[in-house]
Amino acid sequence: MKKLLLTGFEPFLDYPTNPTMKVVEELDGKKIDEFEVVGRILTVDFKKSGNQLLEYFEEVKPDAIISLGLAAGRYKITPERIAINCSDGDRDNSGHRPVDEKIAESGLDGIFSTLPIRSMVERLLGEGLPAEISNTAGTYLCNNVMYTMLHYLQQKGLNIPSGFIHIPASHELGLQHGKVPSWSQRDLTRAIELCVGELG
Ligand code: PCA
Numbered sequence: 001m002k003k004l005l006l007t008g009f010e011p012f013l014d015y016p017t018n019p020t021m022k023v024v025e026e027l028d029g030k031k032i033d034e035f036e037v038v039g040r041i042l043t044v045d046f047k048k049s050g051n052q053l054l055e056y057f058e059e060v061k062p063d064a065i066i067s068l069g070l071a072a073g074r075y076k077i078t079p080e081r082i083a084i085n086c087s088d089g090d091r092d093n094s095g096h097r098p099v100d101e102k103i104a105e106s107g108l109d110g111i112f113s114t115l116p117i118r119s120m121v122e123r124l125l126g127e128g129l130p131a132e133i134s135n136t137a138g139t140y141l142c143n144n145v146m147y148t149m150l151h152y153l154q155q156k157g158l159n160i161p162s163g164f165i166h167i168p169a170s171h172e173l174g175l176q177h178g179k180v181p182s183w184s185q186r187d188l189t190r191a192i193e194l195c196v197g198e199l200g
Helices: 019-027 049-060 117-126 141-156 171-177 185-197
Strands: 002-009 035-042 064-070 082-084 110-112 162-167
Touching: 002 019, 002 049, 002 141, 002 185, 019 035, 019 064, 019 162, 019 185, 035 049, 049 141, 064 141, 064 185, 082 141, 110 141, 117 185, 141 162, 162 185
Parallel strands: 002 035, 002 064, 064 162
Antiparallel strands: 082 110
């Protein structure tokens, strides 16, 4: 059976819960088509999260990688098209705030996702779940780990599907935060399960 490394993030900034943690918890160990899901949680730390993901990759030796992140304010499931070689923006959970930093000194400016993002979106829409390809993963941690993984695979010449999916807030977080659109945790998890189903 093939292995999928599925990662989520811990809470960050003014979001006391991160629904990606629950999705990962719920799908960890599950078999979806030909994949067995191995779930892991990443810290929100510019100096650590990328390496953490690479360590999980070396530990699990997966056949595919999907990283999940919360995009509070978005109201659709959004597989990301591209990661860019730049970190810039809000402070991370250690208080570091990068300004125009390169992720990989001699890396490409941008690297496209190698996940089947178009068919993921079509599948979700077919099941009545709002979804759209996103053309920017931002310059915060989600872009950082997406770029780090794709760059690493490229350097090693490994042909393993890898990429990132942003998800909206859960109702739990919507209530805590008060100003972001939200989905039921059940639909969030189901949406990611459907996305995994498109890997095969
Ligand atoms: N979302 C953030 C980082 C952690 C998370 O879940 C982002 O979109 O960069």
